[in-house]
Amino acid sequence: xxxxxxxxxxxxxxxxxxxxxxxxxxxxxxxTICEKCSARFVPAQSTTALYQYNETMREYLHQLKxxxxxxxxxxFRQELYTRFxxxxxxxxxxxxxxxxxxxxxxxxxxxxxxxxYIPYIQLLEKTTTETQSSKNRxxxxxxxxxxxxxxxxxxxxxxxxLFDDIKTTGTTLKHAIEVLMTAGAKNVQYFTxxxx
Amino acid sequence: xxYTGWILPPALRDFHEGRIWLKNHSPFLPIDIDKAxxxxxxxxxxxxxxxxxxxxxxxxxxxxxxxxxxECASCQQPCIYCRHCIQMGRVSSCTQLILWTGPTAIKKxxxxxxxxxxxxxLQQQAADETLASVKAKRSHLISAVCGAGKTELLFPTVHDAxxxxxxxxxxxxxxxxxxELYPRFQQVFPKTVIHALYGGAPKQDxxxxxxxxxxxxxxxxxxAFDVMIVDEADAFPYTFDETLQKAVEKAKKADAPIVFVxxxxxxxxQQAFQHESTSFIPKRYHNHPLPVPQFDALWNYEKxxxxxxxxxxxxxxxxxxxxxxxxxxxxxxxxxxxxxxxLLFQSINKQILAVHAEDPERKEKVLKLRNKExxxxxxxxxxxxxxxxxxxxxxVVGAESPIFTANALIQIAGxxxxxxxxxxxxIRFFHHGITTKMDEARAKIIFYNKEGFSL
Numbered sequence: 001x002x003x004x005x006x007x008x009x010x011x012x013x014x015x016x017x018x019x020x021x022x023x024x025x026x027x028x029x030x031x032t033i034c035e036k037c038s039a040r041f042v043p044a045q046s047t048t049a050l051y052q053y054n055e056t057m058r059e060y061l062h063q064l065k066x067x068x069x070x071x072x073x074x075x076f077r078q079e080l081y082t083r084f085x086x087x088x089x090x091x092x093x094x095x096x097x098x099x100x101x102x103x104x105x106x107x108x109x110x111x112x113x114x115x116x117y118i119p120y121i122q123l124l125e126k127t128t129t130e131t132q133s134s135k136n137r138x139x140x141x142x143x144x145x146x147x148x149x150x151x152x153x154x155x156x157x158x159x160x161x162l163f164d165d166i167k168t169t170g171t172t173l174k175h176a177i178e179v180l181m182t183a184g185a186k187n188v189q190y191f192t193x194x195x196x
Numbered sequence: 197x198x199y200t201g202w203i204l205p206p207a208l209r210d211f212h213e214g215r216i217w218l219k220n221h222s223p224f225l226p227i228d229i230d231k232a233x234x235x236x237x238x239x240x241x242x243x244x245x246x247x248x249x250x251x252x253x254x255x256x257x258x259x260x261x262x263x264x265x266x267e268c269a270s271c272q273q274p275c276i277y278c279r280h281c282i283q284m285g286r287v288s289s290c291t292q293l294i295l296w297t298g299p300t301a302i303k304k305x306x307x308x309x310x311x312x313x314x315x316x317x318l319q320q321q322a323a324d325e326t327l328a329s330v331k332a333k334r335s336h337l338i339s340a341v342c343g344a345g346k347t348e349l350l351f352p353t354v355h356d357a358x359x360x361x362x363x364x365x366x367x368x369x370x371x372x373x374x375x376e377l378y379p380r381f382q383q384v385f386p387k388t389v390i391h392a393l394y395g396g397a398p399k400q401d402x403x404x405x406x407x408x409x410x411x412x413x414x415x416x417x418x419x420a421f422d423v424m425i426v427d428e429a430d431a432f433p434y435t436f437d438e439t440l441q442k443a444v445e446k447a448k449k450a451d452a453p454i455v456f457v458x459x460x461x462x463x464x465x466q467q468a469f470q471h472e473s474t475s476f477i478p479k480r481y482h483n484h485p486l487p488v489p490q491f492d493a494l495w496n497y498e499k500x501x502x503x504x505x506x507x508x509x510x511x512x513x514x515x516x517x518x519x520x521x522x523x524x525x526x527x528x529x530x531x532x533x534x535x536x537x538x539l540l541f542q543s544i545n546k547q548i549l550a551v552h553a554e555d556p557e558r559k560e561k562v563l564k565l566r567n568k569e570x571x572x573x574x575x576x577x578x579x580x581x582x583x584x585x586x587x588x589x590x591x592v593v594g595a596e597s598p599i600f601t602a603n604a605l606i607q608i609a610g611x612x613x614x615x616x617x618x619x620x621x622x623i624r625f626f627h628h629g630i631t632t633k634m635d636e637a638r639a640k641i642i643f644y645n646k647e648g649f650s651l
Contacts (some may be wrong), residue, residue, distance in 0.1 A: 006261060068286045071264040071279060105270040105288070 050193035214420025237298025252278035321473035340477035342610020358394035479648035484619035529597035595625035605637035
């Protein structure tokens with residue numbers, strides 16, 4: 001799993017891997033993309049996301065989700081790990097509909113967390129196979145409930161942190177928060193890879 | 197009673213013949229594909245072959261670094277996929293590849309060659325030799341200088357093969373070359389179905405007996421072609437990427453001959469082909485010698501650009517071109533340097549533009565230069581081959597940079613003097629020290645001229 005990449009996962013240029021003492025002693029992940037490629041991702045302005053949405057990010061998501069290149073889940077593992085390592089709340093990745101997940105062959109939110117060795121659990125279930133990206137703003141805001149609790153899920157009196165790949169209008173996250181709060185969660189926050 | 201049988205849709209056969217395709221990516225209805233499979237019209241292959249080592253059955257990649265293993269939600273077990281050809285749709289252990297084995301498409305024998313041009317003596321000889329080789333199913337090398345009229349001399353060979361109901365492929369590493377060849381072949385073979393395949397090409401119907409494709413697209417074919425022609429066989433990335441060379445082998449039938457066409461054959465190619473299966477044309481079609489590059493020192497040009505000044509000699513050269521109303525191309529070793537320089541050049545003339553590989557307006561900008569809407573263009577090595585502009589004058593800045601190999605420099609010099617009304621022109625290598633590659637390029641051009649005009 002933690003193999004050292006010799007080529008950039010995005011542009012296939014050879015990676016110069018210099019094993020520094022810092023990387024060795026602080027157990028950092030080895031880089032998976034070259035400096036040139038990583039400079040193309042722009043850090044987000046908000047505190048609830050890592051990056052801004054731009055052309056490079058669009059291409060990245062396309063290759064990860066549409067072309068199903070799971071290996072790309074590793075690209076942001078160091079950044080995600082740094083953000084989540086001291087997190088006390090329970091981390092909940094936004095789930096996919098089982099049919100959708102079978103079509104894509106993996107859940108990208110889970111894979112992003114797995115690549116960074118971040119523990120998570122699933123309490124929610126997606127109710128529809130519709131995608132948010134196929135709807136316009138109005139349809140998104142007035143969508144019927146997107147999630148329900150899994151059978152037997154114990155939610156009460158705990159802190160949660162939802163994780164998704166991208167936040168555009170925030171409808172997905174809002175729906176998930178609502179379900180958890182009504183079920184008696186103490187507090188629900190969210191964090192996304194990208195701020196749309 | 198309703199007829200419950202199944203009739204093979206001809207379009208399905210026409211599309212799938214010769215292709216190796218992801219089963220669930222077929223443009224046809226899943227029900228038709230399944231019916232065809234029960235009729236044993238398809239051979240089914242697993243996406244990734246595991247023994248003796250991982251191998252992608254589409255692109256034949258065996259580099260272990262380009263395989264990734266993951267927990268697959270579709271087959272519920274660890275699954276391996278190939279990252280090498282992922283842009284064409286993912287091939288993994290649990291996906292199936294289908295290969296047509298059913299009835300073959302109907303191949304026409306009536307093909308018209310509509311071409312009225314005249315061959316020079318050398319072209320005629322090369323065309324005859326190529327035809328003879330292909331008829332004898334022997335691979336052939338055409339080595340001809342830039343502007344010798346290589347494409348034309350393929351016409352008799354292609355026409356002959358089509359008339360014998362053979363399937364022909366012309367492959368090249370460059371999309372630009374496919375785009376340039378396509379209209380030309382459509383014009384010359386008006387009765388033939390021709391497909392042009394490249395990344396992002398539109399869907400094309402029918403059975404193409406003549407396929408123009410980038411070498412990348414050949415991953416999608418398997419033992420499909422009776423004659424394989426590789427144009428610009430020395431161009432990047434073909435020479436560097438072994439899987440592309442394997443793709444050419446895989447896409448053709450085992451006994452099909454390959455014709456390599458190039459201006460700058462590698463030593464390996466030259467050694468592989470002897471006597472009767474080589475054609476050499478050291479002369480341009482218009483019977484004028486190749487322009488010989490001149491070396492001109494441009495010391496510390498990089499410093500000068502970063503200080504915000506165009507080196508004097510280069511500035512003078514550019515201004516001269518503008519005054520004499522000659523279109524010009526200036527090649528740069530890196531995009532960064534070119535962009536720096538572009539701003540400075542625009543202070544000489546606002547209309548000077550710059551192009552690089554990822555420029556979306558690349559085609560339009562070249563067209564502007566051709567139509568004389570702009571005086572000149574700054575470029576990286578992407579325009580080193582395939583483009584023809586009347587009376588173009590060329591300068592290379594930093595000709596000593598490692599990116600300018602002898603072949604690249606020969607190709608760049610080959611842009612000049614291609615038109616019979618303007619058979620000469622200026623080709624200037626501005627440098628910070630002369631390299632052996634520059635010497636080699638010049639020596640080769642002089643050698644071609646000597647060969648061509650000593651006869």
